[in-house]
Amino acid sequence: MAKLSYIAAIQQALAEELERDEDVLILGEDVGQLGGVFRVTEGLQAKFGAERVMDTPLAEGAIIGVALGAAAYGLKPIAEIQFADFIFPAINQLISEVARLRYRSFGAWSCPMVVRVPYGGGVHGGLYHSQCIEQFFCGVPGLKVVAPATPQDAYGLLKSAVRAKDPVLFLEHKKCYRLIVDEVVTQCEQLVPIGKAEVKRVGEDITIISYGLAMHEVVKAAELVAEEDISVHLLDLRTLAPLDRQAILDAVAKTGKVLIVHEDNVTGGLGGEIVAIIAEEGFMFLDAPPKRLGGPNLPAMPYSKPLEEGFMLRKEVIAEEIRRLVRA
Amino acid sequence: MAKLSYIAAIQQALAEELERDEDVLILGEDVGQLGGVFRVTEGLQAKFGAERVMDTPLAEGAIIGVALGAAAYGLKPIAEIQFADFIFPAINQLISEVARLRYRSFGAWSCPMVVRVPYGGGVHGGLYHSQCIEQFFCGVPGLKVVAPATPQDAYGLLKSAVRAKDPVLFLEHKKCYRLIVDEVVTQCEQLVPIGKAEVKRVGEDITIISYGLAMHEVVKAAELVAEEDISVHLLDLRTLAPLDRQAILDAVAKTGKVLIVHEDNVTGGLGGEIVAIIAEEGFMFLDAPPKRLGGPNLPAMPYSKPLEEGFMLRKEVIAEEIRRLVRA
Amino acid sequence: MSDEGLLTKEELQQIYYFMLLGRKLDELVWQLNRAGKVPFAVSCQGHEAAQAGTALAFKRELDWLCPYYRDLVLVLMWGQSPRDHLLSVLAKAEEPNSAGRQMPSHFGDRRYRILSGSSPVATQASHAVGLAYAARMKKSEAVVLTSCGDGSINQGEWHEACNFAGTHRLPVIFLVENNGYAISVPYTKQTGGQIFNRAIGYGFHGVQVDGTDPLAVYQEMRNAVQRARTGEGPTLVEAKVPRLKPHSTDDDERLYRGEQELMQARELDPVLLFKKRLEGQGFWQEAEEQALVAKIQLSLKEALNYAEQADAPDPNTIAKHLFAESAAVTSK
Amino acid sequence: MSDEGLLTKEELQQIYYFMLLGRKLDELVWQLNRAGKVPFAVSCQGHEAAQAGTALAFKRELDWLCPYYRDLVLVLMWGQSPRDHLLSVLAKAEEPNSAGRQMPSHFGDRRYRILSGSSPVATQASHAVGLAYAARMKKSEAVVLTSCGDGSINQGEWHEACNFAGTHRLPVIFLVENNGYAISVPYTKQTGGQIFNRAIGYGFHGVQVDGTDPLAVYQEMRNAVQRARTGEGPTLVEAKVPRLKPHSTDDDERLYRGEQELMQARELDPVLLFKKRLEGQGFWQEAEEQALVAKIQLSLKEALNYAEQADAPDPNTIAKHLFAESAAVTSK
Numbered sequence A, B: 001m002a003k004l005s006y007i008a009a010i011q012q013a014l015a016e017e018l019e020r021d022e023d024v025l026i027l028g029e030d031v032g033q034l035g036g037v038f039r040v041t042e043g044l045q046a047k048f049g050a051e052r053v054m055d056t057p058l059a060e061g062a063i064i065g066v067a068l069g070a071a072a073y074g075l076k077p078i079a080e081i082q083f084a085d086f087i088f089p090a091i092n093q094l095i096s097e098v099a100r101l102r103y104r105s106f107g108a109w110s111c112p113m114v115v116r117v118p119y120g121g122g123v124h125g126g127l128y129h130s131q132c133i134e135q136f137f138c139g140v141p142g143l144k145v146v147a148p149a150t151p152q153d154a155y156g157l158l159k160s161a162v163r164a165k166d167p168v169l170f171l172e173h174k175k176c177y178r179l180i181v182d183e184v185v186t187q188c189e190q191l192v193p194i195g196k197a198e199v200k201r202v203g204e205d206i207t208i209i210s211y212g213l214a215m216h217e218v219v220k221a222a223e224l225v226a227e228e229d230i231s232v233h234l235l236d237l238r239t240l241a242p243l244d245r246q247a248i249l250d251a252v253a254k255t256g257k258v259l260i261v262h263e264d265n266v267t268g269g270l271g272g273e274i275v276a277i278i279a280e281e282g283f284m285f286l287d288a289p290p291k292r293l294g295g296p297n298l299p300a301m302p303y304s305k306p307l308e309e310g311f312m313l314r315k316e317v318i319a320e321e322i323r324r325l326v327r328a
Numbered sequence C, D: 001m002s003d004e005g006l007l008t009k010e011e012l013q014q015i016y017y018f019m020l021l022g023r024k025l026d027e028l029v030w031q032l033n034r035a036g037k038v039p040f041a042v043s044c045q046g047h048e049a050a051q052a053g054t055a056l057a058f059k060r061e062l063d064w065l066c067p068y069y070r071d072l073v074l075v076l077m078w079g080q081s082p083r084d085h086l087l088s089v090l091a092k093a094e095e096p097n098s099a100g101r102q103m104p105s106h107f108g109d110r111r112y113r114i115l116s117g118s119s120p121v122a123t124q125a126s127h128a129v130g131l132a133y134a135a136r137m138k139k140s141e142a143v144v145l146t147s148c149g150d151g152s153i154n155q156g157e158w159h160e161a162c163n164f165a166g167t168h169r170l171p172v173i174f175l176v177e178n179n180g181y182a183i184s185v186p187y188t189k190q191t192g193g194q195i196f197n198r199a200i201g202y203g204f205h206g207v208q209v210d211g212t213d214p215l216a217v218y219q220e221m222r223n224a225v226q227r228a229r230t231g232e233g234p235t236l237v238e239a240k241v242p243r244l245k246p247h248s249t250d251d252d253e254r255l256y257r258g259e260q261e262l263m264q265a266r267e268l269d270p271v272l273l274f275k276k277r278l279e280g281q282g283f284w285q286e287a288e289e290q291a292l293v294a295k296i297q298l299s300l301k302e303a304l305n306y307a308e309q310a311d312a313p314d315p316n317t318i319a320k321h322l323f324a325e326s327a328a329v330t331s332k
């Protein structure tokens, strides 16, 4: 067991998968010689060659389209979109092609690929290097969307994603890369399964459902309110599509109160779907209205520091909402 | 007052706006000489010239980008995306540029434009000529999304959209074009305001929230159950973003039971957001779990008739759900 | 160009056979549409020579195809049967492209390395590039052909694919079937410059060819395939063809094409032109023609019979093959 | 090419002034970054001559600009001040591009017809085309300039814009500042073919020019502007420039550029080269240089002073200007 940062865990998983299966290849902008603008793929080109770890032209549509072609041939492409904000030129390929190849061919073709996407804010990225983009993909049938919060989950989910038979959008929170460091069991075949949420903290008074960087802020908020004898039950979704409905309903049943916390905009964010599932299927568990906490309904995070801070969710705000809900 | 089809109402609104303001221009694939593949713009090029009613190259990204430039110059572009399914090549322009120009320039620039988008199924369109695409845009701050169900609303909302100071995505249900015919007050300045839902049927037993073609199916279902003495309160959203929260809550308060019906996939569709608003803000009005009814979570409508029929919402299914909810 | 030496008589007759087969099959589909039996169809009419000349230049038991909706003759030569196509236009469960999920002419067939395509135009171009990249990486000799119409090249995706292929000198060939229209929009309102010239900007070979002449097309394609197979990179082939039918069965082309223009187009009918040429060279006779037409008509009748009796998709299969695990996805 | 006749001594000095101003301002910004006062910056260093030669060819009180993040000299010549730029790198409330909402060098200024841009590369190209279309429709004589880097031309959006402009022969000029890299990816792994050759495929004029030579650039741009202004359509100008700094302050270019290559790039420093040339022609003396540098440094110091003291954006304004009605959008 080693202490690894979130980014190191991802890198390790990539290296192991490249080693394990010679049909795995990585493609994206700057992923080769530079090792990616975040250095996730550092050293991989030197080790596995420029054919399997390839710098592509600056064209996200082609990155995904080429990956589809390679997958159809029988390879296992891992594509990197440099920043989530730049996934839109590729969204036609992702939605119209990648997500639909198996369905539209009645299973004759398939498209096993991983699309790695650094996303999220709090990194002085401004309007176009900070966005959450999960809302555009979680409702797309045929795609699975994964968003680990911890190094272990990042490692285990990435390995599962590479071995999956269908496309997986793998969301890596940029701010977690070096901030989150933890023990990780590596070199193991104990993969983290796609589609399973995990209770990250057991509690009695209120259930919080979260994922990604926001999950860590929730943990801090839970520690704040623990001093006031409020105990938080925390579910980390880990997979955003398909949602682990059973885990969501079980978590809500545990406390009867639920708060959903994510960095993405409230309106349009995944919280709406989660609340809807709870309201439809877990109405009898609820003893108070469910509540969403998320980014303001604005076009991503402004660049200037005070504006960015005004945008990001802080543990104090989460703690305040917890108190309000528990006392209501 | 004249009887107009949904498509004729749209055509009339376009003609009137072109007449009223010489800065209005129409651009899109086949909109000129042919009058559009659905004939929405029929006759407009002959009347207003090829400069103001222009056939563009087959490039949706450019259509929207060029419209943005024209809007920044001071014109009022009305862009047509031939089928909603083909909006994805333009989504980068719509989300990153059009929706954000005003915000990112702190109001120095703006982007008043209308993007007309024929959408929806039931027209033998198969996987790529049938899609609902509202889920990709209703959570995008800076965009307004409108989806009229009736000729009058189509007429009045389109005129409002052309005069709006900000971008409006105008969703026209293809199946409504010739199916829905009704009395329309035209040549009037009584525009239908963007952002306002409308009660289309007053009732006591259950509230249904819907929009677009599905709204008409709900009306039929309401007529079915009326014979069983179930009375349906029907809210037609008309504007999908921003949602008319007050109207939604009022409608729910009216009956305490709510069913949301749309053609788009259940998971990821707008129903999630609506249920979340109701659960968060109208919990006390509810005397039963809210419920969503929508398309199956599949990548759009298959082509073959039995499959398409299996996909589309039918009034019998809606009626059955109404009975279930009312009797629960 | 003299036809001699380039192809044998048998090969010439094979080209003609597939052109005629495509034409008759296409005509049948349009009849079915007019009879109300098929809700929608597109057409290959006018494009037959370009496609037949193209296909002949490939190793069709090895090479890959990412076609578009007009490529009936291409997919017939790559291996699909008229029955496959009729099953597809009738949206029957056993049609090989999509089991009735897609509109007709959205070809895809694993048996013949025809990658499934969609409706948004030009997305197949980068798929072809990815196949070519993978083939090279796996040391295969395979070459990949992808095609689209003259309007579709103006999509950003086509550009991205061409540049990717040019940068990596991949074994892929971009065929553009230029019929002068994208639905109603004529070339002059659609495309700046000449299509084949776009190749220069991507650093590979580009050529324009008379797409009504299957031999001219074959010759350029053969060169292109050779370049691709020997590591010399991609080629762009622009084949100029007439569009002999409206854009689709939904289209009314008289709204944008005058009678005279339509007549001119019909004079460029590649099937008639090639038949005359074969006759002129003594390679084809009226008796052969009649025998062939009869044979084709008979086989089409049988295929249609079969297709009409085949089952429509079972609505209960609607959720199948969304994912590998085929979990039942229900509309709840 | 002889410099005489092309431009007056004053114009030559004006070019040099803006090149030097851009350089010194850029250096200052990087110092601020290294001092921890500015979290992020990009650079114009190496691109100054291409931009100055370009700007001079336009009617900057009439023409429009859709620039990209390296275009500091362009926007200075179009009207922005060093103070504007320093306010922007410090993300102050009154910075004109975005009031601190965007990263620095995301230029936009209504006063000078510089249309606000974003980060996803190449989206500005079609905006420029739309401006040009609107200008022509409103019978304006305005010409539109849009620029981007050599990697960015491989985005589909750039292609779509070029084709649209070519088809409609619009008064728009596409400047590509080719510095041989897109972050770490060198030209050879990025671009098939030669950039200026892409123009042929869109049916307009394309030219490659030495972007370290402001006069060569000016001359080609002057021709391009004239073509645009007289209805002869777009031009693509590829200016070859060295990249004298890492991609951004976040980048470590030693990971992908050797010391020797960096030295070679420095030998192409356009500011030094142009200074020498002016000196050689007797248009510039060391004393003038010292006076100008002192003047620039003083003005930059004042501007910096002002900018540092200016207010940061008020977090309460975060929801302003989402829509015209400016409805308070709260995070509920």
Ligand SMILES: Cc1ncc(C[n+]2csc(CCOP(=O)(O)OP(=O)(O)O)c2C)c(N)n1
Pocket: B029, B058, B060, B082, B083, B086, B089, C070, C119, C120, C121, C148, C149, C150, C151, C152, C153, C177, C179, C181, C182, C183, C247
């Ligand atoms: C992205 C996209 N936009 C629009 C359409 C609608 N559409 C289908 S075919 C077509 C014209 C294609 O013209 P061209 O490429 O010349 O091919 P042709 O049909 O003439 O062979 C259009 C606009 C589409 N399928 N995809």
Ligand SMILES: Cc1ncc(C[n+]2csc(CCOP(=O)(O)OP(=O)(O)O)c2C)c(N)n1
Pocket: A029, A058, A060, A082, A086, A089, D070, D119, D120, D121, D148, D149, D150, D151, D152, D153, D177, D179, D181, D182, D183, D247
């Ligand atoms: C669509 C998109 N993808 C990726 C990026 C990240 N990115 C920013 S600049 C850049 C390289 C641009 O290179 P080039 O066009 O040559 O311009 P240069 O910086 O060299 O002047 C990349 C990949 C982006 N901004 N937009």
Ligand SMILES: [Mg+2]
Pocket: C149, C150, C151, C177, C178, C179, C180, C181, C182, C183
């Ligand atoms: Mg065509």
Ligand SMILES: [Mg+2]
Pocket: D149, D150, D151, D177, D178, D179, D180, D181, D182, D183
């Ligand atoms: Mg560059």
